[in-house]
Amino acid sequence: MGTRDEFNFNNWLTLLSQLPQLLFTLLNSFLYQCIPDKVRVLGSMSGILLLFILTAGLVRVEMPPRSFFSITIISVWFINSFCAVLQGSLFGQLGILPQGYSTLFLSGQGMAGTFATSAMLLSMASGADAQTSALSYFITPCVGTLTSIVCYLVLPRMAFFRHYLERSWQCDPHNELETKAGLLGPGTQAGSDCLPTPPQIWLLALCIVMVFTVTLSVFPAITATVTSTSESKQWSEFFTPVCCFLLFNMMDWLGRSITLYCLWPEKRLWLLLPLVGLRFLFVPLLMLCQAEPRTRLPVLFHHDAWFILFMLPFSLSNGYFVSLTMCLAPKQVLPQESELAGAIMTFFLALGLSCGAVLSFLLKALL
Numbered sequence: 001m002g003t004r005d006e007f008n009f010n011n012w013l014t015l016l017s018q019l020p021q022l023l024f025t026l027l028n029s030f031l032y033q034c035i036p037d038k039v040r041v042l043g044s045m046s047g048i049l050l051l052f053i054l055t056a057g058l059v060r061v062e063m064p065p066r067s068f069f070s071i072t073i074i075s076v077w078f079i080n081s082f083c084a085v086l087q088g089s090l091f092g093q094l095g096i097l098p099q100g101y102s103t104l105f106l107s108g109q110g111m112a113g114t115f116a117t118s119a120m121l122l123s124m125a126s127g128a129d130a131q132t133s134a135l136s137y138f139i140t141p142c143v144g145t146l147t148s149i150v151c152y153l154v155l156p157r158m159a160f161f162r163h164y165l166e167r168s169w170q171c172d173p174h175n176e177l178e179t180k181a182g183l184l185g186p187g188t189q190a191g192s193d194c195l196p197t198p199p200q201i202w203l204l205a206l207c208i209v210m211v212f213t214v215t216l217s218v219f220p221a222i223t224a225t226v227t228s229t230s231e232s233k234q235w236s237e238f239f240t241p242v243c244c245f246l247l248f249n250m251m252d253w254l255g256r257s258i259t260l261y262c263l264w265p266e267k268r269l270w271l272l273l274p275l276v277g278l279r280f281l282f283v284p285l286l287m288l289c290q291a292e293p294r295t296r297l298p299v300l301f302h303h304d305a306w307f308i309l310f311m312l313p314f315s316l317s318n319g320y321f322v323s324l325t326m327c328l329a330p331k332q333v334l335p336q337e338s339e340l341a342g343a344i345m346t347f348f349l350a351l352g353l354s355c356g357a358v359l360s361f362l363l364k365a366l367l
Helices: 002-007 009-031 037-058 065-094 099-126 130-157 159-167 173-179 199-218 233-258 269-287 304-332 335-366
Strands: none
Touching: 009 065, 009 335, 037 065, 037 130, 065 099, 065 335, 099 130, 099 233, 099 304, 130 159, 199 269, 199 304, 199 335, 233 304, 269 304, 269 335, 304 335
């Protein structure tokens, strides 16, 4: 714990996870028409696989804290660079499929976080040594990434994917009228070959920036430092993994999954901005919980129940609004523009993550 405090590990990990996301998502948005999807996706997954194999091999290597910190940060930078290209490419391809597939993809991201946290808790409960736990953590994503590569190679052979891929390049006036009903701005004619990106997608882009700015500003940089006031030593040990990470990932997963059944306010998108803006209230609420160390702000919410009460809507709303905005964006444009819409939204998603990561340094300094 002393090393983590000395290097501000959570803050730097968050920041240097999100900066490459932003930079390489922007790069991907320019290059997606020049480099084939297959090259970008398979190249990214292969890079991620090699980095995880390398990291797994370094688990047994003894090194001083500063060297460990440096290697970890470098690895995080490159893994997230590959992830940015991969995520942008996949969101672009998801834009040509029915909305339900985008929701399942986003729900899967939430499930992955829950899976990782559950693995951490099982490791803690089993009493396994740190090296064995770390080795299992890195071997698992190696297997998962290799499986994903195989699945992606099989995907083009599936008839349903080929159907939507071909459809995305067709411009059917009847489909345009149906897709753009109620969304055309003044002076834009339905059935035209080139339609401007409707203003709704920029509203959705702004919303996702706000969502992730709020979330990453306090999670995990602030929330991971909240300590339990319970006298139980065992509960205090499991408090952060359970009430911070597991609770966040489970509720985030639930929020993302809700969009399978509800896309409110799909018909009144202007409502999204004030609703998402309300999430800024979580920043002072979580900062005023039992976060340590602190020198400036008082603690107003001492009991563990307050922290849990704030984390529930904080994480649920994060998952719901992220999935909602990402699912609605491709529906605002023509089928052949859906990949561009996905690239735009992915860039603003990364922008929100980066803004939140930078803001986390300021908020932690204010504690």
